[in-house]
Amino acid sequence: MDGPRDPLSSRAWRALTYGVPLAFLAIFFLYPLAAIVERGLFSGGESSALDVITDPVTRDVVWFTVWQAVASTALTIAVAFPATYVLGRFAFPGRSVVRAVVTVPFVLPTVVVALAFLAILPESLERGWIAILVAHAFFNVAVVVRVVGTFWANLDPRVSEAAATLGAAPMRRFVEITLRLLAPALAAAAAIVFLFSFTSFGIVLILGGPRYATLEAEIYNQAVRIFDLRAAAVLSLVQLACVALAVWVTTRLEARLAVRGQLRAERDVLRKPRTLGEKAIVLGGIGGLAVFLGLPLAVLVERSFAVGDGHSLEAYRALARPTAALLATPWEAVVNSIVYAGAATVIAVVVGGLAAFAVAGSGRRSRGTRLFDGALMLPLGASAVMLGFGFVIAFDRAPIDFRSAPWIVPVVQALVAIPFVVRIVAPTLRAIDERLRAAAAMLGASPGRVRREIDLPIVTRALAIAAGFAFAISLGEFGATVFLARPDRPTLPVAIFRFLGRPGEQNAAQAYALAVVLMAVTAVSVFLAERIRLRRGGWI
Amino acid sequence: MLRADDVNVRFDGKAALDGVSLDVGDGEVVTVLGPSGSGKSTLLRVIAGLQRPDSGHVLLDGEDLSSVPPHRRGIGLVFQDHALFHHHDVAGNVAFGLRMRGDAKNEVESRVRELLDLVGLAGFERRSVATLSGGEQQRVALARALAPQPHVLLLDEPLGALDRRLRDRLLEDLARLFEELRVTALYVTHDQAEAFALGDRVAIMRSGRVVQAGSPDGLWARPADEDVARFLGLGNVRDGAIVRPEAVTVARAANREAADGVVESAVRHGPTVRLRVRLASGETLDAAVSALDHPDPGDLVAVTIDPEGIIELP
Numbered sequence: 001m002d003g004p005r006d007p008l009s010s011r012a013w014r015a016l017t018y019g020v021p022l023a024f025l026a027i028f029f030l031y032p033l034a035a036i037v038e039r040g041l042f043s044g045g046e047s048s049a050l051d052v053i054t055d056p057v058t059r060d061v062v063w064f065t066v067w068q069a070v071a072s073t074a075l076t077i078a079v080a081f082p083a084t085y086v087l088g089r090f091a092f093p094g095r096s097v098v099r100a101v102v103t104v105p106f107v108l109p110t111v112v113v114a115l116a117f118l119a120i121l122p123e124s125l126e127r128g129w130i131a132i133l134v135a136h137a138f139f140n141v142a143v144v145v146r147v148v149g150t151f152w153a154n155l156d157p158r159v160s161e162a163a164a165t166l167g168a169a170p171m172r173r174f175v176e177i178t179l180r181l182l183a184p185a186l187a188a189a190a191a192i193v194f195l196f197s198f199t200s201f202g203i204v205l206i207l208g209g210p211r212y213a214t215l216e217a218e219i220y221n222q223a224v225r226i227f228d229l230r231a232a233a234v235l236s237l238v239q240l241a242c243v244a245l246a247v248w249v250t251t252r253l254e255a256r257l258a259v260r261g262q263l264r265a266e267r268d269v270l271r272k273p274r275t276l277g278e279k280a281i282v283l284g285g286i287g288g289l290a291v292f293l294g295l296p297l298a299v300l301v302e303r304s305f306a307v308g309d310g311h312s313l314e315a316y317r318a319l320a321r322p323t324a325a326l327l328a329t330p331w332e333a334v335v336n337s338i339v340y341a342g343a344a345t346v347i348a349v350v351v352g353g354l355a356a357f358a359v360a361g362s363g364r365r366s367r368g369t370r371l372f373d374g375a376l377m378l379p380l381g382a383s384a385v386m387l388g389f390g391f392v393i394a395f396d397r398a399p400i401d402f403r404s405a406p407w408i409v410p411v412v413q414a415l416v417a418i419p420f421v422v423r424i425v426a427p428t429l430r431a432i433d434e435r436l437r438a439a440a441a442m443l444g445a446s447p448g449r450v451r452r453e454i455d456l457p458i459v460t461r462a463l464a465i466a467a468g469f470a471f472a473i474s475l476g477e478f479g480a481t482v483f484l485a486r487p488d489r490p491t492l493p494v495a496i497f498r499f500l501g502r503p504g505e506q507n508a509a510q511a512y513a514l515a516v517v518l519m520a521v522t523a524v525s526v527f528l529a530e531r532i533r534l535r536r537g538g539w540i
Numbered sequence: 541m542l543r544a545d546d547v548n549v550r551f552d553g554k555a556a557l558d559g560v561s562l563d564v565g566d567g568e569v570v571t572v573l574g575p576s577g578s579g580k581s582t583l584l585r586v587i588a589g590l591q592r593p594d595s596g597h598v599l600l601d602g603e604d605l606s607s608v609p610p611h612r613r614g615i616g617l618v619f620q621d622h623a624l625f626h627h628h629d630v631a632g633n634v635a636f637g638l639r640m641r642g643d644a645k646n647e648v649e650s651r652v653r654e655l656l657d658l659v660g661l662a663g664f665e666r667r668s669v670a671t672l673s674g675g676e677q678q679r680v681a682l683a684r685a686l687a688p689q690p691h692v693l694l695l696d697e698p699l700g701a702l703d704r705r706l707r708d709r710l711l712e713d714l715a716r717l718f719e720e721l722r723v724t725a726l727y728v729t730h731d732q733a734e735a736f737a738l739g740d741r742v743a744i745m746r747s748g749r750v751v752q753a754g755s756p757d758g759l760w761a762r763p764a765d766e767d768v769a770r771f772l773g774l775g776n777v778r779d780g781a782i783v784r785p786e787a788v789t790v791a792r793a794a795n796r797e798a799a800d801g802v803v804e805s806a807v808r809h810g811p812t813v814r815l816r817v818r819l820a821s822g823e824t825l826d827a828a829v830s831a832l833d834h835p836d837p838g839d840l841v842a843v844t845i846d847p848e849g850i851i852e853l854p
């Protein structure tokens with residue numbers, strides 16, 4: 001027996017699992033948030049918070065943010081629908097591959113997605129709301145296909161058949177039965193897409209041109225271009241309030257739509273496409289999605305090789321040479337990105353992992369645990385730009401000055417990744433068989449020993465998966481990093497953005513080449529994480 | 541009149557229905573009895589229009605239904621596991637078919653009340669179906685199917701998942717309902733008691749074929765073949781003939797000379813006991829005897845057979 005001196009004794013362990021994440025959140029989330037509130041509402045200045053809110057520009061920005069998020073959500077659902085239907089109704093070879101591959105755009109950095117649409121859209125559509133909506137649909141299609149498709153594949157087809165025998169025509173059946181039963185999944189997916197579109201930054205900044213800005217983009221404009229910190233702070237708070245409202249509404253909606261009822265195993269629901277028409281639907285649904293997702297990326301890759309009328313590796317060779325766009329060579333940006341993302345992953349996995357233990361470990365979900373769990377999700381709602389901006393105004397003098405503290409970049413990236421780490425690790429922890437634990441305890445193992453010998457090996461796998469995703473998220477992180485990365489140490493997304501800000505074919509080619517490199521590094525890290533997941537099963 | 545005419549359905553090359561023909565006359569209740577996997581549900585799905593047959597036809601009053609989609613057939617179906625609408629309450633479930641045919645709101649309401657009364661669920665209108673017991677769900681499914689007054693009602697093992705007592709009660713209710721409403725019904729089950737209690741006629745299915753159809757009495761009297769006989773529980777097949785277990789009398793034998801065999805097992809079946817006797821020849825013979833006084837396993841017994849109880853197989 002380890003006895004009372006066990007370093008992982010219960011009390012010490014609790015202190016660690018609650019203490020570290022709470023301290024981290026307090027310093028790096030609540031303190032910057034407080035700085036924003038102070039700057040927005042209380043500190044003196046030439047304009048007041050009310051002036052900012054009543055400014056017609058603010059009204060336009062909020063209006064655009066809301067309607068583009070609604071329209072993006074609708075477009076995403078429309079675009080995802082055929083493939084969702086196919087995945088929800090038919091068994092066909094390669095079905096699980098399709099399910100895995102649709103997630104690729106979702107983990108791509110927003111900057112890459114924006115560039116892919118710059119590459120493929122005709123010049124007239126290149127910058128404007130259409131480009132933004134299409135890019136959002138591209139980015140979020142996986143959410144709808146996976147969340148709704150999976151749910152659909154578990155809906156008992158006999159409920160709809162029962163409606164048929166009661167005289168309901170196919171369209172009526174679809175609306176009154178299928179759609180109604182899918183509603184909770186649809187609402188959940190729509191809520192996610194809406195939130196991502198609402199807080200979209202990289203895509204809007206690059207594709208929106210000067211005319212279209214979401215709240216996120218406008219916060220950046222005010223803080224960095226116009227240097228009106230008061231306005232940026234007030235807009236951050238408006239954004240936070242909108243997100244909180246949206247989360248509240250969608251949670252209520254999902255609860256109201258939920259239908260208690262019988263779900264069936266996929267193998268009882270899915271059937272092979274039999275008639276020629278059904279085969280055409282399967283092929284069309286999956287093929288259409290493949291073109292929608294594959295073509296922009298293919299064109300992006302093609303453009304990175306395009307030089308004048310021909311193709312060459314020139315843009316890639318140029319990555320090693322100094323450029324006027326950056327205070328470093330592009331190649332150094334690649335190295336920076338990997339180093340920063342590596343450090344961010346370590347932080348996210350340590351802090352997020354401990355938090356997951358705290359969330360999952362208490363057995364009963366007490367009020368305190370739920371609050372703690374909610375607090376951990378806050379950075380998600382707060383949005384990346386707000387975090388970056390908060391860091392800039394909170395950590396601008398000793399002891400922490402972001403200008404002289406390069407570790408601040410991985411910290412903010414970790415903050416963005418932590419909610420995902422908790423979401424991946426905590427369910428695994430909860431699923432660990434309680435009886436296994438009890439058995440070990442009865443055999444005389446101390447709680448600390450149980451944790452090391454039973455929990456840890458299982459958790460290691462979940463942590464490895466979480467690490468892969470944290471790395472990918474950190475690599476592509478743009479909204480916060482763009483505030484904090486020093487000019488001589490840009491990350492990949494920041495370097496791409498700088499290239500885009502300069503005229504000329506040469507700079508565009510460099511941006512495309514860097515985007516391809518970023519896409520490749522992201523793909524490799526996600527692929528490694530997916531391999532762990534697929535090999536051992538589980539999760540989503 | 542409902543008629544299935546030489547219906548064939550194959551799944552992955554395997555026949556689920558193999559030339560099935562069956563008639564159900566107006567106001568008649570036909571039960572389909574068959575073991576699991578014999579194609580009973582598939583037959584109902586074909587008749588309801590939910591499964592397209594590879595060949596063959598379904599006719600209603602002489603009209604070929606091949607090109608009529610399920611929602612226009614006027615054929616009701618009670619599913620094997622209810623398939624209730626969990627997003628509607630009890631009244632919403634029963635009202636569904638009425639709404640589909642465009643009944644006025646107050647008509648729908650009164651008809652729903654009428655049907656819930658009929659199935660013994662008066663006052664259940666606003667209950668959520670998820671909170672109902674299995675038997676109550678079954679009644680809702682039945683009311684829902686009956687509401688739009690279908691030409692034919694199909695029932696797929698409606699009592700399958702219920703416990704014995706509840707089953708016996710609902711069985712009586714169903715028999716009464718069928719009688720009262722004079723419905724034309726095709727009722728699928730794997731339980732002989734149900735099949736014989738409800739059916740004006742019984743069709744026996746095996747491996748996708750209807751092997752025999754006829755009145756309950758006729759079936760008992762003249763099983764078409766050995767398998768049907770066994771399936772009906774007429775286990776004694778000897779030399780191309782069946783010996784009904786009720787026709788076998790068994791008496792304890794005083795000594796070895798007087799004995800014809802020895803009792804191997806005794807299993808209680810309600811008021812009777814099913815004895816299995818191993819004869820001197822090595823064959824076994826089943827006997828149904830009174831449970832009040834019967835030999836026990838290991839007892840030596842003398843056996844007599846009433847010639848009335850011997851059925852020659854064709």
Ligand SMILES: Nc1ncnc2c1ncn2[C@@H]1O[C@H](COP(=O)(O)OP(=O)(O)OP(=O)(O)O)[C@@H](O)[C@H]1O
Nearest residue numbers: 551552556574575576577578579580581582583730
């Ligand atoms: N959609 C399907 N795809 C492939 N095979 C099927 C399908 N539906 C039924 N079958 C097969 O057809 C045969 C008949 O099935 P059916 O469901 O009609 O039997 P059943 O008599 O209703 O059985 P049970 O009493 O278990 O309900 C079975 O072998 C079954 O596996």
Ligand SMILES: [Mg+2]
Nearest residue numbers: 580581582620
């Ligand atoms: Mg069946």
